[in-house]
Structure formats: C-alpha cells, structure tokens
Amino acid sequence: MRYINDRLANILWHLAAILTFWSFGYTALAAGDLWWHLAAGRLIVQTRAITLVDPWSFTRASAPWRHHEWLSDVVYYFWENAFGMAALVYWKWITIAAVFLILMKVCQRLGKELIFAYISTVFNLAVAAPFLDIRPHLYSLLGYSIILLVSLREDRPIPLWLPGVFLLWVNLHGGFLFGLMAVAVIIACSPYLRRNMIVFLLCVLACFVNPNGFHAFLYPLRYAFDKSSPYALAIGEWASPLSGGGISSPLYPYAIAIFVISVCFLVYKGAYRNRVVVMVIALGILTIAMSLASRRFIPLFASSEALTIAVVLRELLGTKLRRVPTGILPSAAFICALLLIWPYPKSVSAFQYLTDEDQFPIEVCNFIESNNLKGNVFAYYNWGGYLHLRTGGGMKVFLDGRADTVYDDQTVLQYARVQGFKDGWQQVIDSSGADFILWPRDRRGSPMAELVQAGRWQPLYDDAVSVLLVRSDSVPAERLKPTPDSGYKRLALGVKLFEKREYDSAEEETKRAITMLPGSSFACHMLADIFRNTGRTGQGESQERKCKKCFPTR
Secondary structure, eight states, X not given: OXXXXXXXXXXXXHHHHHHHHHHTOOOOOOOHHHHHHHHHHHHHHHHTSOOOBOOSBSSSTTOBOOOTTHHHHHHHHHHHHHHOGGGHHHHHHHXXXXXXXXXXXXXXHHHSSHHHHHHHHHHHHHHHGGGOOSSTHHHHHHHHHHHHHHHSOXXXXXXXXXXXXHHHHHHHOTTHHHHHHHHXXXXXXXXXXHHHHHHHHHHHHHHTOSTTTTHHHHHHHHHHHOTTOHHHHHOGGGSOXXXXXXXXXXXXXXXXXXXXXXXXXXXXXXXXXXXHHHHHHHHXXXXXXXXXXXXXXXXXXXXXXXXXXXXXXXXXXXTGGGGSOTTHHHHHHHHHHHHHHTTSOOSTTHHHHHHTXXXXXXXXXXXXXXXXXXXXXXXXXXXXXXXXXXXXXSEEESOOTTGGXXXXXXXXXXXXXXXXXXXXXXXXXXXXXXXXXXXXXXXTOOTTHHHHHTTSEEEEEEOSSEEEEEEGGGOOSSOOOOOOOOHHHHHHHHHHHHHTTOHHHHHHHHHHHHHHOTTOHHHHHHHHHHHHHTTOHHHHHHHXXXXXXXXXXO
C-alpha cells in the first residue's frame, strides 16, 4: 500500500509540475524574430542550402550572414507545414515542459524530496518566464538542463554521447558556448577529471561542425562582453538588467538576494565540502555574472539558482515533511496548478495572443501582396522579419532582427538615430535608398508626418498599427487594388473612424473585426475604448474585464 501511495503521489507531483510549467508559457511578446526564422526555414528548404549570405536587406545585400540558428529555422518550417503556424505554441509549451521537468529531476536528486524540487523549479521558472518566447533560445535552456542531468554528479563520469548534444546545439542556437563553459565548470570539480576532459574535448570538436566554423564561437562572446556594441545600447534585451528599458523580470532582484543568502548558508553549514554543491555554487556564480551583464541570460541564472534552492531546502527541512500524509501536498499542488492554467487558452488560438500578432502590419502587408509592390523599405526594426515572411524578399529592409549576424555597427547606429528621431534622422531616411517607409501608426501624431509635410513622401496605405509611405517621385502610376475583406481590414477601418470620432461606425466595424478575429486583444481593448469615449463607462469597464479574462497577463 505504501508503494502504491508513493507512486500516486509521484504521478500527482509530475502532473502538477506539467500544468504549472505550462501556465508559465503564456508570456505575450511582440515576436519580431519568429517571422524571419520561419522565412529562413522556408528559404533553406526551398533552395536546399543553408543561407549564408543576406537575401533580405538593401543595406547588406549578399553580405555574409552568420546563420547560427539554421537548424532551428528548418524545425520551425517543418512544424508549421505539419501542424500549421499557430501550432508553434505547442512547440513552445512542449519545450518549456521538457526543460523544467528535466531541471526538476536534477533538483530532486539534489534536494531528495519532490516537493523541494517542485518549489525550487517553479520559483525560478517564474523568474525566467518573461523571456520565454517562441524562439530558438529555448534550445539552450534545454541543452543546459540536459548537461545538468547527466553531468552534475560525482558517482559517474560524463557520458560519451554528450558531444552529440553539442553537435545539434551548435546549429540550433548560439548558447552552445555557454554549455561548454558549464561543462568546464563541472569538470573542474569532478573526480573523473581525465575521462571528462576527453568528453569535453569531443564536445568542443563537435561544435566545429557548423556552417560558420570558428566564427560560431566568436559571436556569443560579443553578446556577453562587447559593451561598446551599438546593439547592446540600442536593443534593451541585450542590455544589463541594471539599465532601463527592454524585457524585465520583476522577481530577478529577489532571486539574486535569495542566491546570495543561500550560498552564505551553505558555506556556514559546510556543505561546500560536497563536490556537487561546489559545482552548483560555481554555476550560480557564473550565470549571475552573465545575467548582470545582459538580461537575456536571466533564464540561465534562474535554472542555476533552482539547484541551490533545492540543496538549501534539503539542509533546512530534511525529511520533516515526510510527517505530512503522502497525498496531501501533491494533491494541493495539483489543484493549485489547475487554477493557474485555467484562465489561459489551451488551443492554437493562443498563438495570436502570445506573439502579439495583431501589433504587426498585417493589413499593410495584405495591401503589398495585393498590388505586388517591391522595393526598398525603411521598416520599423521589429517588423523586418514579418516583411521577409510575407513578401519573400520582395520588400528589402534597412535593418531587421538578425542583428550583428548580418549588419554592421554603422547601420544600426543610423537606424537608432531614426527610431529616436535624433538630429539628422530625416537625412538618414532620405539618403538611405529606401522607396518606402513602414512605421508604427501614432494617434497623437508622429514626427514621420514632417516628411509628408515637406513633400518628399506621401502616405500610400495604413492599417490599425502601421502606415506605409512612398517617395513622392515613386508613387505607383497604376490604380492600386483594394485588399480582400478581413478582420484586420475591419479593425483598421474602426481605428480610423474612432480617430474621426465617428464612434457609432467605429463600434460597428470593431465588432465585425472581433467576430472575424476572436483572438485579437487589440480589437477587444479597442471596443472598450469606444465605450468609454461615448460615455458608457460601465460597459467600457465590463469590456475591459472581458479582455483581461480572454487575454490574461502574468
């Protein structure tokens, strides 16, 4: 009977873990990189060759592209073809579940009890959650978890198959270099030094099997250490969490404090005499230093800290919780997990919500496709990849999210001048060679209007979120075709009517948009704005609550 109860408790703990981890897979981010990954995967499959020169920009046309995530792009392509683009949410949820189930297994080995493993893993998943986007960086979290599972122990050496993991990892994401660093830290504390060194050297050699050769090693180093890079200054995700802007983790400062206290406690208790505990502390110190240098490494620090917390919980509580009846704690965890996941959409309908798809220029791209427009476009940074996916390179961009795998410092500095509307920004655009400008629509008025007022550019088309300008001397001579009817077309019309204060018509069009786009957070909140602006405050608040229920944010 005791055995059966333990088995049921074990199942409940793991079900609770899966549901809890899933509930943290709903970070809504404007997925600017996802689109070019999909476009790149399509291009690789169509051409049957890894793309190593730039096919999509007019500033770096045919320049080298350090395409270090090519295998991830191919995986995306085949996943999309097999299940549909929106099913990429399942790829994200499955990957997150795999990462943190493996991490929980490691924490269980360190903490001895499943409850300690569950607590430590969930807390650090909460720290990492703001960064868990539909992007290849999740493979680096998965690779790190695998390393911890097979290497963080003193009873056996690192397995000989680990180089195979690195052979895949180096072509999936640039985080493989951190993986090598983690293995080196573990080996330094391992009793199987000679055997593990051989495995480590094989891992390094495996990492040279990539289309970029030695350059694959240099690229991640620039991420971490080159603070003079304009990308580190212009792109918030690359910057230190100590600076403002970019993605932030509200729990990160508390995580640092908990880690420091945990290390002090372990030193006080003498746990540092254990080789594995020394490995855990060393990995924590390595990743906290990396996360302080760049916020994109916060998820790696969170994974490392989970190990420390598991050890501390074991030292503090030991077997005391065994006095609690076997099924109580896992049952409570399972119920809490159900409550956590309950508000969120579980189907592919979550794709639009998680990617903020309705914040991309979908209707403008419909217009571009309808009229087969081609040329050079000075596009908003986050939209470059979306243009690649929709136009297949027909619209060449000034800059996009592939960053310094393609572009030089001068190009990003020029773009940053425009995005910040700093002195000389108009000259940058005028002299760039762009035929079009694709920029966010601003209800309050954008400095871009100055270009139109000066007569050098003319509005060509706009939608709910963006406006497409064309040079005055390049306006298409032929009559332009209208776009097909769609929810995005209705939403754009609703926004324009709202701006004209034609609220009744705006409400009608927005409701049509919601009918056609039930997954659009933008349309939902737009209707709430209409209610409030027509004196229906109660309806506005009710609609706002409905939006928050349909599109919850953590």
